[in-house]
Amino acid sequence: MKAKIGIKEADLAKVSAILNNLLADESVVYQKTRNAHWNVEGPEFHAAHLFLESQYDQLAEIIDEVAERIRQLGHYAVGSYAKYLELTHLTETKYEHTDSKGFFKELLSDHESIIMSIRGNLDAVEKAGDQATEDFLVGVLAQHEKLAWMLRAHVS
Numbered sequence: 711m712k713a714k715i716g717i718k719e720a721d722l723a724k725v726s727a728i729l730n731n732l733l734a735d736e737s738v739v740y741q742k743t744r745n746a747h748w749n750v751e752g753p754e755f756h757a758a759h760l761f762l763e764s765q766y767d768q769l770a771e772i773i774d775e776v777a778e779r780i781r782q783l784g785h786y787a788v789g790s791y792a793k794y795l796e797l798t799h800l801t802e803t804k805y806e807h808t809d810s811k812g813f814f815k816e817l818l819s820d821h822e823s824i825i826m827s828i829r830g831n832l833d834a835v836e837k838a839g840d841q842a843t844e845d846f847l848v849g850v851l852a853q854h855e856k857l858a859w860m861l862r863a864h865v866s
Contacts, residue, residue, distance in 0.1 A: 713784030721838035726785035728831045729843070732850070733776045733787055734797035735827065739820045740769040741791075742803050746813035758810035761864070765817075765857055772850055779846055799827060814864045821858040825851060 713722060747762035777787035788797065795802070800820050828851045835844045 711784070713782065715783075717783075717839050721840065722783045722785065725835055725838050725840050725843050726780050726783050728834060729776055729780045729783075730785075730788050731797050731799070732824070732828065732831075732847075733773065733780065734794040735800055735820075735824050736769060736773045736776055737791070737794045738798045738800045738802070739817065739824065740766055740773060742800075742820065743769060743817060745803050746810075746817065749808050750810050750813055751808040752810060754810055758813075758864075761860070762813075765860070768853065768857060772853060775846070776850070779843060783840075783843070799823065811865055814861045818858055818861040818865060821854050821861065825854045825858065828854070 712719065715722075717725075743762055743766040747759060747766060750758045750762065752758070777789075780787040788794065800823060804816060828847050832844060832847060835847060
């Protein structure tokens, strides 16, 4: 059924496309974080392993919330890695070593890219008249700013 929430269908489709792009970004950075968690090595292994686990747990919640927001708008959330790689503006893991600092730098870059992407889409969501999604995105933005800050603190 279509959502009858006072927003034109064309605008719901635009906002849902923005959210599906975000879902793709979230899924890629989630998998990259899992990869780092699994493969990190070095003298700080234990702390890095636990830190990365806390980061991917937070990302898992964000992913679920983004997908549910898309469904609330009456559209379908993408759910395959092939589609994620088509929609994301991130790249798969580039870092070939297993030290935490390298993983953290790459993940930090991804979070900062997601932050800029969300900021860049807020106007379009506002123009669509979807204040709830705009508010939701501001919350996701704040979560990524905190995740980025935590990573930045490790590589400074």
